Amino acid sequence: MxxxxxxxxxxxxxxxxxxxxxxxxxxxxxxxxxxxxxxxxxxxxxxxxxxxxxxxxxxxxxxxxxxxxxxxxxxxxxxxxxxxxxxxxxxxxxxxxxxxxxxxxxxxxxxNAPVDIATSASSASACALMEAGDVWCWGLLPNAEGGSRTVPLPERIELPLPALQVAVGGTVFTGPHGLRAHFCALLADGTVRCWGTNQLGQLGLGDTGPHEGAQIPNVNGIREIAAGTDNTCAINAQNQLYCWGPRSTGLIEGDTTPAAPTLIAESVDQVSVASFHACAVMVDRTLKCWGLDFYGSLGLGAGGPTHATTPTSVGHGSNFAEVSCGLTHTCARSSSGVSCWGNNANGQLGLGSRTNYNSPQSLNLFASQTLRAGASHTAAVIAGDVYLWGSNAFKQMGSNDAFDTLLPVRLSLPSVSRLALGERFSCALTAEGRVLCWGANDHAQLGDGTLVSRATAAPVRWR
Known part of the structure; x- marks a missing residue:
């Protein structure tokens, strides 16, 4: 039929x-x-x-x-x-x-898309916090033996609870301790769990032995964390600031033994940690810095100490909203705009010169949403647009030339909500939840599955 x-x-x-x-x-x-x-x-x-x-x-x-x-x-x-x-x-x-x-x-x-990204000024690693509270990291990650490994695509980190924030530390600088990386996550119950390199006591346990996903003792009710090269700090619900890690960096007083969480200051609203200095915005919106004053990074002026053992007031008024510590420079934003100080060899202060300054200097940038300092470059978000200044030796400014940028320049990107600046690379989180990275990629810090550096911002690959 x-x-x-x-x-x-x-x-x-x-x-x-x-x-x-x-x-x-x-x-x-x-x-x-x-x-x-x-x-x-x-x-x-x-x-x-x-x-x-x-x-x-x-x-x-x-x-x-x-x-x-x-x-x-x-x-x-x-x-x-x-x-x-x-x-x-x-x-x-x-x-x-x-x-x-x-x-x-x-x-x-x-x-399940990213809601935040993190790295630090000396790091070749980056992490993303996802909407569901899981954490994914890429770049220079720790191995089971306490060393490091290169991970070219995001790897999910096993955590006992959803995370509220992630902090990335470590360094690519060569030295007696080689490449190293440590990470900490603020969990939903207000505790902090850290993992990675611990040769200098970075995990806050008071020792230098290997640990996997260690919970930091006597740290509870935490609302914010920040990591530098080897030290990590946390602020609790009572606005108390605790820091841990090696004392040799000048951030924590005491003998040469690694520090477990140590109370540093009261009435702290926000903190940023670098290699040898740290700064905090206080509850009253003033700014304080401490540590070693390389290149004037503490912003305490010509008569200031070369080593501030406790948080010391930085001039230039109040109404500060955020501070970010680069390797040896610092930038902050306030109601009067953005100001920077410290090392300016690559124009990372954004002042149109290479002159170092030991006190805050105002930039012609206003109404910024967020601010981040890398090793030798800096960036700010203004109305969703990214402005960068400083070193471009590794294409971290988004250009194929190798020339430093002494004044802020706008990078053509989709609307951006968050920034993360590493030692030689940059990342941005767009309003649509896409992570874009550019710059050096020798340790897979761009998260695109390759080791090829690039000036063009391209998405992190999730699969």
Missing amino acids: KPSTPTRLFLLWMLTAPGCGLLLGLDDFEDAGKSTDTVSDTDGRCHIDEDCPSGLHGQAVCDDGTCEYTCAPGFADCSDSPGCETAITEDPEHCGSCRSPCAAHCVDGVC
């Missing part, structure tokens, strides 16, 4: 229409509810239910000449082809529904 005319037409369409493999259920698909498509027949309308191909992931009926599709859970009609051809449970382009892009992981139809 010959097939009926509608059936022959349908079979012909199935053989010639684009995407027929999807309609036959030969690919991975996903969901989206009910959709409407019209099947082309001699009169351009369906006549019976069989005129409406639904594939393996939906049902279709012919309703007054129009095909009505009901997709199975996890599938949707996201293309011009009729039928439920798109699987929306794992597709980052259609996460949970058609045309709902997800910048990172689509899991069971729910997008």
Whole structure:
């Protein structure tokens, strides 16, 4: 018996229409509810239910000449082809529904994208905090023996609870202790868990032995953490500042033994930690710095101490909102704009010169949203735009030339909400939740799966 005319037409369409493999259920698909498509027949309308191909992931009926599709859970009609051809449970382009892009992981139809990023001024590592509270890191990561390994794509860190914040420390500088990296996460219960290199006592346990995912003792009710090269600091709900790690950096007083968490100051709102100095915005919006005053990085002026053992007031008024410590320079933002001080050999102070300053100097930048200092470059976000200044020796300014930039220049990027500046690279988190990185990539710090440095900002690869 010959097939009926509608059936022959349908079979012909199935053989010639684009995407027929999807309609036959030969690919991975996903969901989206009910959709409407019209099947082309001699009169351009369906006549019976069989005129409406639904594939393996939906049902279709012919309703007054129009095909009505009901997709199975996890599938949707996201293309011009009729039928439920798109699987929306794992597709980052259609996460949970058609045309709902997800910048990172689509899991069971729910997008898990980055909400924050972190690195430090001497580091060749970076981490992202995801919406679900999981932490992913890449670049120079620790190995089981207490050393380091290169990880070119983001790797999920096993934590006992969702994280609220992540901090990245470590250094690529050569020396007696070689390459090293340590990390800390602030967990949902207000405790802090650290892992990685511990040759100098970076994990805050008072020793230098290897540990895996150690919980920092006597640190509870924490609301903010920050890491530098070898030291880490935390602020609790009572605005008390605790720091731990080696004492040789000048940040923690005492003998030569590594410091467990030590109370540094009261009434602290925000803190930033570098290699040999740290600064904090106080609850009253004033600014204090301490540690070793290399190149005037403490901002205490010509008559200031070369080593401030406790947080010491920095001049230049109050109303500070944020401070960020580079390797040997510091920048802060306040109601009156951005100011920087310290080492300026590469123009990292953004003043149009290479002159070092030991007290805060104002830049012509106002209304910045956030501010970050790297080893020898600095960046700020203003109304979603990124402005950078300083060294471009490793393309961290987003340009292929090797010339320093002495004044802030705007980098063409999508709207940005967060910044992370490492030792020789830069990263930005866009408003859509995409992490973009550029600059040096010798330790896979760009997270793109390669070791190729680049000036062009490109997305971190999540798979």
